[in-house]
Amino acid sequence: MPNITIAIDGYSSTGKSTVAKQLADWLHYLYIDTGAMYRAITLFAMEKGFISEDHFNKTALIDSLADISLEFKKNNKGANEIFLNGRNVSKEIRTMAVSEFVSPIATVSEVRKKLVEQQQKMAEGGTVVMDGRDIGTVVLPNADLKIFMTASAEERAKRRYKELLARGDEVTYEEVLENVNERDHIDTTREDSPLKKASDAIAIDNSEMNLEDQFHTILQLAQDRIAGRV
Numbered sequence: 001m002p003n004i005t006i007a008i009d010g011y012s013s014t015g016k017s018t019v020a021k022q023l024a025d026w027l028h029y030l031y032i033d034t035g036a037m038y039r040a041i042t043l044f045a046m047e048k049g050f051i052s053e054d055h056f057n058k059t060a061l062i063d064s065l066a067d068i069s070l071e072f073k074k075n076n077k078g079a080n081e082i083f084l085n086g087r088n089v090s091k092e093i094r095t096m097a098v099s100e101f102v103s104p105i106a107t108v109s110e111v112r113k114k115l116v117e118q119q120q121k122m123a124e125g126g127t128v129v130m131d132g133r134d135i136g137t138v139v140l141p142n143a144d145l146k147i148f149m150t151a152s153a154e155e156r157a158k159r160r161y162k163e164l165l166a167r168g169d170e171v172t173y174e175e176v177l178e179n180v181n182e183r184d185h186i187d188t189t190r191e192d193s194p195l196k197k198a199s200d201a202i203a204i205d206n207s208e209m210n211l212e213d214q215f216h217t218i219l220q221l222a223q224d225r226i227a228g229r230v
Helices: 016-027 034-047 056-066 096-106 109-123 133-141 152-166 173-191 211-228
Strands: 005-010 031-034 070-074 080-086 128-132 145-150 204-205
Touching: 005 016, 005 133, 005 204, 005 211, 016 034, 016 128, 016 211, 031 034, 031 109, 034 056, 034 070, 034 080, 034 109, 034 128, 056 109, 056 204, 080 096, 096 109, 096 128, 096 173, 109 133, 128 133, 133 145, 145 211, 152 173
Parallel strands: 005 128, 005 145, 031 128, 145 204
Antiparallel strands: 070 080
């Protein structure tokens, strides 16, 4: 059977990463979490003092991009973990604090250019499942299968809120919902590579789906495309 390239885009907290990992494992494809890459750069900017609630020094971040090294490595359970300059930051990048700043960081054209080049290089040769905001429109415009995932802001906030509580973070549902809405606005209105559905992407609203239904729906689409049925 032929190998295909799969691009999964969509709004924050729609479960893109979860289903992309499941799909890659099932198909024995490489999984690339582009959101983790933007989060890692956000963490770098926070630790360097380039971004906070009251300021964002874009110039300092841009000047430091050459000093940022990102790498994915599989742990002993076979899961991808992201390393920032040799340090495993897989857990640190998932905090609410990073979530608050990741969208502004992602609006910086120089950041996007650096990461898109890396992502395209990682995807050479196919057999890749990649998820993010601009995969089907910018990173992999010729992907064999494009999925665009969405769900109501309220449902996405509920999912994210439960996830953060399970991690031990002290947050309120209202804070999470505000963050979801703010990220949606920034992601869809930024000048460089805004979040939008590719014309040839298949839209999936998973507001009423559980993880199993979501996975099997997308797996069927992938299997059909691999087999040349669609």
